Amino acid sequence: MKQVMPKESRCSVPMNDRWSSKKSAELYGINDWGAGYFRLSEQGEVEVTVDIDDDSVSVSLMDIVLGMQARGLHMPAVLRIRNLLDQRIKILNESFTRAITQTGYRNHYRGVFPIKVNQQCHVIEEIAEYGRHYHHGFEAGSKAELIIALSQVRDKDSLIVCNGYKDKEFIDLGLYARQMGYACFFVLESVNELPLILERSDIVGADPLLGVRIRTSVMVDGHWRHDSGDRSIFGLCTDTLLTVIDSLREASKLHCLQLLHCHLGSQIPNIRNVRSGVLDACRFYAGLVREGAPMGYLDLGGGLAVDYEGARTNSTHSMNYQLDEYCVNIVESICETLDPMYIDHPVIITESGRATVAYSSVLLFNILDVRDSHPGPLLSSLPPGGNENLAGLKWALDNVTQDNFQECYNDALFYRDALREDFQHGQASLRERGLGENWFLAVLQNIAALLPQVNRVPPELESLPTLLSDIYYGNFSLFQSLPDVWAIDQIFPIMPIHRLTEKPTRSAVLADLTCDCDGKIDKFTGPKGLTRSLPLHPLHPGEDYYLGAFLVGAYQETLGDLHNLFGDTNVINVAIKGDGSFDFVREFHGDRVADVLRYVEHEPRQMQERFRQVAESAVRQGKINVTQRQAILRAFSNSLNAYTYFKRS
Ligand SMILES: *Cc1c(COP(=O)(O)O)cnc(C)c1O
Numbered sequence: 214m215k216q217v218m219p220k221e222s223r224c225s226v227p228m229n230d231r232w233s234s235k236k237s238a239e240l241y242g243i244n245d246w247g248a249g250y251f252r253l254s255e256q257g258e259v260e261v262t263v264d265i266d267d268d269s270v271s272v273s274l275m276d277i278v279l280g281m282q283a284r285g286l287h288m289p290a291v292l293r294i295r296n297l298l299d300q301r302i303k304i305l306n307e308s309f310t311r312a313i314t315q316t317g318y319r320n321h322y323r324g325v326f327p328i329k330v331n332q333q334c335h336v337i338e339e340i341a342e343y344g345r346h347y348h349h350g351f352e353a354g355s356k357a358e359l360i361i362a363l364s365q366v367r368d369k370d371s372l373i374v375c376n377g378y379k380d381k382e383f384i385d386l387g388l389y390a391r392q393m394g395y396a397c398f399f400v401l402e403s404v405n406e407l408p409l410i411l412e413r414s415d416i417v418g419a420d421p422l423l424g425v426r427i428r429t430s431v432m433v434d435g436h437w438r439h440d441s442g443d444r445s446i447f448g449l450c451t452d453t454l455l456t457v458i459d460s461l462r463e464a465s466k467l468h469c470l471q472l473l474h475c476h477l478g479s480q481i482p483n484i485r486n487v488r489s490g491v492l493d494a495c496r497f498y499a500g501l502v503r504e505g506a507p508m509g510y511l512d513l514g515g516g517l518a519v520d521y522e523g524a525r526t527n528s529t530h531s532m533n534y535q536l537d538e539y540c541v542n543i544v545e546s547i548c549e550t551l552d553p554m555y556i557d558h559p560v561i562i563t564e565s566g567r568a569t570v571a572y573s574s575v576l577l578f579n580i581l582d583v584r585d586s587h588p589g590p591l592l593s594s595l596p597p598g599g600n601e602n603l604a605g606l607k608w609a610l611d612n613v614t615q616d617n618f619q620e621c622y623n624d625a626l627f628y629r630d631a632l633r634e635d636f637q638h639g640q641a642s643l644r645e646r647g648l649g650e651n652w653f654l655a656v657l658q659n660i661a662a663l664l665p666q667v668n669r670v671p672p673e674l675e676s677l678p679t680l681l682s683d684i685y686y687g688n689f690s691l692f693q694s695l696p697d698v699w700a701i702d703q704i705f706p707i708m709p710i711h712r713l714t715e716k717p718t719r720s721a722v723l724a725d726l727t728c729d730c731d732g733k734i735d736k737f738t739g740p741k742g743l744t745r746s747l748p749l750h751p752l753h754p755g756e757d758y759y760l761g762a763f764l765v766g767a768y769q770e771t772l773g774d775l776h777n778l779f780g781d782t783n784v785i786n787v788a789i790k791g792d793g794s795f796d797f798v799r800e801f802h803g804d805r806v807a808d809v810l811r812y813v814e815h816e817p818r819q820m821q822e823r824f825r826q827v828a829e830s831a832v833r834q835g836k837i838n839v840t841q842r843q844a845i846l847r848a849f850s851n852s853l854n855a856y857t858y859f860k861r862s
Contacts (some may be wrong), residue, residue: 232716240717240748241708242738245523250297250572251763257714259761261575263296265791272789274710278577278759281785286800287860288759289578289689290783291770295798297573298336298766299343304536305517305565306347312540313561316548320558323372327352327515328361330566330767335786335799340569341365350396352376352564356383363390372562373397374512376426376474384410388417398510400424400474404453404460411464424472424512425449425457425501429493433486433516435529436701437478447476454497458504470506472562473498476514479567483527484534487516488542495550502556512562513543519571521704521764522738530704530738536568567767574766576694576782577710580758581859583721583751584684588654596648600641602632606652610659618660619671625656657681679735679745683721687760688859691725691732692776695762695769699731706738706763709750717748723760726859727777757861775812780804780857807853817853824849 234253238244243251243259252271254260260271274292281290302324309322326340328351340349350371351362362373363386373395375387390397399410399421414421428448433441440446449457461467475494481487491513502508517539518532527533534542543561551558595607605628613621632649635641641649661677664670689695697703707723722745725732737747752758773781786799807817828842837845 232714234713237713237717239740242523242706242740243708245525246520246706246738246764247523248520248572250300253713255714257712259708259710259713261294261297261789263294263789264300265296265789268791270789270791270793272787272793272795274575274577274761275759277785277787277795278710280795280797281783284797284800286783286785286802287856287858288757289576289687289694289858290785290803291694291765292575292577293336293766293784293786294573294575295339295786295788298339298570301569301572302340302344302347302349305563305569306349308536308540309544309561309563312537312544315541316544318544318548318558318561320560322561322563323348323350323370324569325350325352325372325374325512325562325564326569327354327564327566328358329354329771330515331570332358332361332771333784336570336573336766337361337365341367345371348372350374352566356380356386359383359386359390363395366395369394369396371396372510374400374424374472374474374562374564376400376402378402379406379410381409381413384413384421385417388414388419388421391419391421392417396422398422398424398472400426400472400512401449401457402426402447404449404456407457407460411466420466420469422471423461423466423469424474424510425454425470426474426476427451427454427494427497429475429477429490429497431477431486431489431493433478433481433490434483434527435478435480435518437480441478445478448474458501458506462505467504467506470501471508472510472512473501473508473559474512474514476564477516479515480518480529480532481516482518482529482532484532484538484542487534487539488546490516491543491546492550495547498559499551499554499556509557509559510562511547511559512564515564515566517563517565517568519567519764519767521706522743523706524738524742570766571764572766574764574769576689576762576765576769578687578689578760578762580685580749580752580760581688581726582686583719584686586654586681586683587658588651591651591655592648596645600632600635600645600649602628602635602641603645603649603652606632606649606656609656610652613656613659613663615663615666618663618667619674621656622660622674625653629653654681676745678720679722681720682735682746683719683749684724684733685721685749686724686726689725689782690727690773690776690779690858691734692727692729693773693779694782695734695765696772696774697768698734700772702736704736704738704743705765707734707747707760708763710759710761712750712758715750717750719749719751720746721749722746726779729776732776775809778806778809778813778857780806780809780812782858783856802856804857805854806857809857810853821846821850821853 234257238253258273258275262271345368348370352374353359353362354377387397426448477490521530524531609621609625636646722735781803783803784801787795788798789795831837
């Protein structure tokens with residue numbers, strides 16, 4: 214179906230000649246973090262650009278939003294762009310192949326997707342289907358994830374790597390997979406897993422493919438700095454590794470040991486860490502070969518970063534390398550270590566999760582309301598006989614300059630507090646307090662306007678711009694849709710997806726629908742690094758204003774929770790076609806209220822019955838009549854069937 218609508222009809226505001234899409238692009242840094250997948254159209258809308266054959270094709274996100282509206286799919290919604298998922302698998306595999314060819318490396322690359330990063334069925338299905346061409350397999354960290362992998366992988370050249378603690382059922386499943394010809398590896402997390410694996414393999418009658426997870430001493434930068442190196446809770450220490458080798462040799466199963474696994478951590482922003490990790494892993498690999506294990510597979514885990522900031526630095530939310538550089542560094546480091554020892558080049562495995570799926574999902578939401586931090590219309594003179602502190606505030610308001618702003622700030626604070634105290638003691642009226650607070654806000658605003666010209670901003674005034682930001686209330690739950698923002702201070706690029714030919718004149722922080730003070734976003738990527746507020750447009754009455762949170766395909770969906778019982782959002786999967794049209798290949802309606810109630814063991818039928826009894830007794834007492842009773846029960850039942858998020862009526 215053709216989705217494209219005429220763009221002019223949506224531009225309610227004429228192009229502003231002092232502002233342009235190009236300026237918006239710079240302001241929001243979209244050309245830096247968008248990696249060529251997201252950019253701005255001249256009409257001021259965010260477009261997603263994908264490769265189809267040798268062409269690149271762009272579609273405006275607003276076109277997709279309109280298509281969703283037409284299908285009754287309300288905000289908030291996760292948009293998954295199938296082409297981007299495919300493209301990431303392709304680029305990952307092709308970059309490794311290129312590095313391998315260039316270096317003369319004598320083996321190949323096999324990627325595996327760690328299921329925990331996005332377990333959603335259609336994401337996994339697409340990776341299995343599209344990845345088949347590259348023999349892209351899966352990494353499973355639990356029984357459930359192994360079941361997912363086994364139900365999806367059809368290609369026996371794709372690998373399945375099992376990490377995590379494995380019980381009898383997990384082990385049996387993996388052994389049966391071996392029997393059927395799957396390249397299914399058990400990576401030993403602990404020496405204690407070994408006896409059970411050997412016992413079950415005797416009973417089932419299949420030799421396992423074994424790997425060992427080492428604990429490298431390499432520390433990595435970024436969020437997981439303190440959990441890396443010797444502090445890592447995963448992997449075998451060297452002494453235990455030797456115990457594993459000895460036990461295998463004793464059981465005449467050393468030939469099963471074919472893989473070395475090394476996962477340094479996620480979102481490694483610094484290429485130097487990657488390189489050190491590979492060098493360390495290769496030394497272990499060589500050691501295992503020397504011990505007589507056949508080996509053949511080197512699994513370097515995840516860690517390939519995503520540049521959420523677009524800054525190209527080694528800061529936590531960024532990365533100081535490109536994909537090609539990552540691949541070349543790995544391939545070269547392996548050659549460098551193993552060649553002098555005449556050890557055959559292993560199959561290179563990586564378990565890139567974040568870098569594979571982050572780009573393909575966008576969280577779309579609308580803004581419901583704004584709390585304006587600008588003071589209302591100001592009274593220009595003191596009311597006669599007004600509270601004496603008002604005069605002080607008025608003076609500060611009228612006299613603030615670049616030279617005395619600190620003094621004015623101190624005064625304003627003093628008089629505002631004194632006024633509040635008078636109010637508490639009944640010596641100032643509600644109207645006087647209102648006027649004083651308005652003036653106080655205006656003083657702060659005047660000071661904030663002066664700060665950009667000031668050489669040294671006093672620490673107590675640094676947070677003034679954030680304090681004075683408007684609060685934009687978004688129709689989403691941070692805890693459900695962007696849990697890492699809350700849990701680990703993750704930065705995601707967030708920006709309006711339309712009206713970008715207009716200058717955004719407001720400075721805002723975002724609040725979600727949960728009535729939780731943690732449900733806010735007040736750190737954003739800006740042109741000069743991280744900022745505490747986001748430039749946004751004023752709302753137009755009667756018109757929706759849409760924002761997108763980008764690069765949210767990794768980790769967010771499953772980590773999300775039911776805080777305030779906001780459930781799963783609507784999800785729409787689109788596939789963009791060569792002619793610029795797109796198909797809604799799948800749509801999933803998010804949780805209804807009844808669904809989330811059941812998750813916490815409330816039974817909607819019983820709730821309805823109990824509520825019916827309340828209504829019935831109200832009829833008996835003559836508080837409502839039967840017609841009203843019907844309307845009330847209908848409202849109750851409609852709410853049970855409704856989307857958990859805010860729906861415009
Ligand atoms: C989480 C995890 C990954 C994925 O890491 P990314 O940084 O998302 O690529 C890979 N391997 C293991 C063992 C993991 O625990």
